[in-house]
Amino acid sequence: MKTVSKEYFSGRQKYIKLFASFGVILLGIAFLILAGMLRESSFPIGDEPYYHLAAAERNEIGIGAGWNFLLLYFPMNYLLIGIGLLTILLLGLNLKSFSFEENLVALSIFILSPAFIYFFNIGERFGAAFLFSLLTSYFVFDKKYIFAAISTLIIFLFDIQIGLLILFVLLLYYLYNLKKRKIFYLLVLASLIFIFLIDRDYNGFISDFGSGIGSSIFSLLFVTFCFFIFWDKKNILKIYGVALLFFLLSLKFEFGILYFFAVLSLLISLCFFEILNKRWESKTVRDLILLIVICGILFSGLSYINRISIDKPDENIFKALEKLPNDTVVFSDIGYGNWILYSGKRNVWNNMMSKNEIRNIESDLSFIFENIDYSETLKVLQKYEVDYVLIDADLREKWQKSGLIYLLRYNNENFKFLFEIDGVEIWRFFR
Amino acid sequence: MILKRNHKILALIFLLVLLVRIYFIFQTQYFDNSGYLVKRYTENILETGKPVLFDQLSYNGRETLYSPLWHYILAFFSLFLGDTAFKLVPSIFMSLLVFVIYSLSKRIIDNDELAFFIALMSGFIPIIFVNTLISISIYSLVIPLMFYLLYLFMDIDDKNVIKFVVLSFFLSLLHPVSMLFSLSLLVYYIICSSENLEINNLKKEVMIxxxxxxxxxxFLIYKKAFLEYGIGVIWNNVPAQIISNYFNFDILNLLYNAGALTLIFGLIGIIYGVIRKKDKILLLSGLAFSTLILLWLRLIELKIGLMFLGISLVIASAFTLNLFLNYLEKTKIPYYRLSFIFIVLSLIVLSLAVPSFVFASRYVEENVPSDYEILIFNWIKENSLPDITVLSPLGKGHYISGIAGKRTVIDDNFLLAPETTERYNDVERIYQTSSEFEALELIQKYNIDYIFIPIDTELKYGKIKWIDDENCFKGIFFGTPKVYQVIC
Structure with missing residues (x-):
């Protein structure tokens, strides 16, 4: 088996570099369009993109104003492919201090990561914010501070939290360069405490173990294993430190996984070449190990694409919602809120609400889900001025023991079954 | 010349073990409960060429997730041997263990006679002997393979690397218990590192x-289960009530199943080897410790854990016996040496072979369906509609699907099965409740058409009172076991 060694590269360097770069771009394009191609419906994946689409349609500023603005002028699919490719390019430019091979492998691993697949296939605002954070870091590394400042300001248009994160990272970078280690470590410690104190729902961190968005198990294992190889290399241990910080961040903030994977991809790449160049008793074993690692990372990426391609919503939900009059209130699960909003109806709750708002509504709705108290359920539904209730097979399973499903069994004067489209049921609630 | 003699002796030991196994397996024409699952899945491969991906009969229809390699191997042999393959092939594989154990022991002690003796012993470890007789058990291939890998790893060199790589791949494809092997290598590495023992680079590489x-x-095979259960997949979706019994470590049970003297000599061997930092014994102790860890964490069934533990101890006992023999040679009582050796070895044989034979005859008698049960299953098969569901206790589920060809409410193929804990509870409730209303509600929940009541269930829960309601239940068979049809 021929390995991709430095010597091999040096012979036909120019063409190979060009060919390899082109290959990475092709890989990027493939992973940017594959989920859409595998998907049966043409509706975007997930629920948050529908919030932005609805906001763009209504010309509202809302959350992620920059992203809403872009969606007003560009179709979401093309926009995602465009920013995805630009992200690859900018990440490559950020990694230019590393060798060409390391850079290339890091980029490929980043493209195969669930983080890249998720954020650049699902129309959330974080992908664009990440792109501008890469642009900021590129300008900072290039010492073009005015451009970096402008780019940082643009990040705030997409997401305030990412904007604050970038400011904080820049501050740390500045302190580190000034060798003000005490303040640096103090701030790192403060950020750790902050991360631990933040109250967020924990949804797992390994995508292969079923978490919505997370790391690939193979990447994590490989990097953990390589930690022992790099034990005595101080510079690489620093990268491990950065990766750890972003990893902890990703446990509390969804977008953190993008930053974590950007660093992780670099670490995997360094580790890959370290293993390749190390002296091995059996080259067969070495090659097989690397092959399995590549297959594992590729497998994680492909299985993740396959998974998100069958994610909701399916078009029956929109078909059912279309039949309802506009501006009426439709009650369903929180994850359905933005779809309701997108189809021109009003929802009771959605994932873009603040934690406090959701908590308040949740405490009210607990009557609906936990009790079969008829009058209390009516009161809650009246309070939120509910006109219709939308339920599909998944919600029937999720709410199977809830009071609402129990009450819906009795098609009485308050609840009337209207219609069903392939498992999506619409019930009329008479206030 | 010596090599030939050794081969002949080994072949004799192999034949002896195989013949004894054949003697027991052909005492019945049936299999135990789990055997019928393997048989059904293999027959599906023979009919369609494909493994069962959606089992219509188990749990009223459910997805399955398993490596079908073992079933393909059995299907291949079934092409030539027919149904006999289900009995013969596992026994041949299991008997091959004697070659592996001989090689391993020889490597540890470099004493031919003792290695032969240990190889012979390995063929009659009660827990393995009994559990691989009529179950068409995948462990009859997994166990020899895993110990052969251990043998290859012990003194691995450039020549053996490819063999190790290929077989290690094969073992992983065969069964998830290959994780136990990986874990034992890891434990071995930890022990060696803590003792400052040098492990050569090639060993490290193949370990990685x-x-x-x-x-x-x-991950590739069980991706769906990983997505469904996350890290909880390691508990295999076993109902909580059963998993709590996984680590019921009864020392008397262990003495019987692994052989009392083997256990003592094996433990001494492992302790002595660890103290003296004997590399090969450290490797064995890695396997023994990791088995104990998995048992303690309730990650493997007790009988499976004991199988691996039993063989590790048998091999480790070779080390103790060798020490013992060497010591006798140095004493001033060489005249007693032979008689002493004879007594010890006879005791070991007695502690292994006798329990093996006793347990095996009992197992073959008690763990296969009786002729009357077969009559019942055949009656259900021929006289009921094709898509009916038969309620049976957990331990009889595969009889219903395998022999009667009908749907079950529960069986012990838990991975990806729906709500196993709830079902286990519900099935127990049906058999033990005195409320007909509760029973009917559960019967309706699982669309049960027939209720199969084995004698052991009646002994456990007493007579089911509500079953006498003739408006709802029609008695079909009244002996032991009983069968009722649900008619309301």
């Missing part, structure tokens, strides 16, 4: 390979 490849293959 084994760890990564095993994990990758398990």
């Amino acid at each position: 390979f084994n760890f990564i490849s095993t994990f990758f293959i398990q």
Whole structure:
């Protein structure tokens, strides 16, 4: 088996570099369009993109104003492919201090990561914010501070939290360069405490173990294993430190996984070449190990694409919602809120609400889900001025023991079954 | 010349073990409960060429997730041997263990006679002997393979690397218990590192390979289960009520199942080897410790854990016996040496072979369906509609699907099965409740058409009172076991 060694590269360097770069771009394009191609419906994946689409349609500023603005002028699919490719390019430019091979492998691993697949296939605002954070870091590394400042300001248009994160990272970078280690470590410690104190729902961190968005198990294992190889290399241990910080961040903030994977991809790449160049008793074993690692990372990426391609919503939900009059209130699960909003109806709750708002509504709705108290359920539904209730097979399973499903069994004067489209049921609630 | 003699003796030992196994397996024409699952899945391969991906009969229809390699191997042999393959092939594989154990023991003690003796002993470890007789058990291939890998790893060199790589891959494809092998290598590495013992680079490399490849293959095969249960997949979706019994470590049970003297000599061997930092014994102790860890964490069934533990102890006992023999040679009582050796070895044989034979005859008698049960299953098969559901206790589920060809409410193929804990509870409730209303509600929940009541269930829960309601239940068979049809 021929390995991709430095010597091999040096012979036909120019063409190979060009060919390899082109290959990475092709890989990027493939992973940017594959989920859409595998998907049966043409509706975007997930629920948050529908919030932005609805906001763009209504010309509202809302959350992620920059992203809403872009969606007003560009179709979401093309926009995602465009920013995805630009992200690859900018990440490559950020990694230019590393060798060409390391850079290339890091980029490929980043493209195969669930983080890249998720954020650049699902129309959330974080992908664009990440792109501008890469642009900021590129300008900072290039010492073009005015451009970096402008780019940082643009990040705030997409997401305030990412904007604050970038400011904080820049501050740390500045302190580190000034060798003000005490303040640096103090701030790192403060950020750790902050991360631990933040109250967020924990949804797992390994995508292969079923978490919505997370790391690939193979990447994590490989990097953990390589930690022992790099034990005595101080510079690489620093990268491990950065990766750890972003990893902890990703446990509390969804977008953190993008930053974590950007660093992780670099670490995997360094580790890959370290293993390749190390002296091995059996080259067969070495090659097989690397092959399995590549297959594992590729497998994680492909299985993740396959998974998100069958994610909701399916078009029956929109078909059912279309039949309802506009501006009426439709009650369903929180994850359905933005779809309701997108189809021109009003929802009771959605994932873009603040934690406090959701908590308040949740405490009210607990009557609906936990009790079969008829009058209390009516009161809650009246309070939120509910006109219709939308339920599909998944919600029937999720709410199977809830009071609402129990009450819906009795098609009485308050609840009337209207219609069903392939498992999506619409019930009329008479206030 | 010596080599030939050794081969002949080994072949004799192999034949002896195989013949004894054949003697027991052909005492019945049936299999135990789990055997019928393997048989059904293999027959599906023979009919369609494909493994069962959606089992219509188990749990009223459910997805399945398993490596079908073992079933393909059995299907291949079934092409030539027919149904006999289900009995013969596992026994041949299991008997091959004697060659592996001989090689391993020889490597540890370099004493031919003792290695032969240990190889013979390994063929009659009660827990293995009994559990691989009529179950068409995958462990009859997994166990020899795993110990052969251990043998290859012990003194691995450039010549053996490819063999190790290929077989390690094969083991991973065969069964998830390959994780136990990876874990034992890891424990071995930890022990060696803590004792400042040098492990050569090639060993380290193949260890890394084994760890990564095993994990990758398990992930590839069981991806769906990982997504469904997350890290909880390691508990295999076993109902909570059963998992709590996984580590019921009864020392008397252990003495019987692994052989009392083997256990004592094996433990001494492992302790002595660890103290003296004997590399090969450290490797064995890695396997023994990791088995104990998995048992303690309730990650493997007790009988499976004891199988691996039993063989590790048998091999380790070779080390103790060798020490013992060497010591006798140095004493001033050489005249007693032979008689002493004879007594000890006879005791060991007695502690292994006798329990093996006793347990095996009992197992073959008690763990296969009786002729009357077969009559009942055949009656259900021929006289009921094709898509009916038969309620049976957990331990009889595969009889219903395998022999009667009908749907079950529960069986012990838990991975990806729906709500196993709830079902287990519900099935127990049906058999033990005195409320007909509660029973009917559960019967309706699982669309049960027939109720199969084995004698052991009646002994456990007493007579089911509500079953006498003739408006709802029609008695079909009234002996032991009983069968009622649900008519309301």
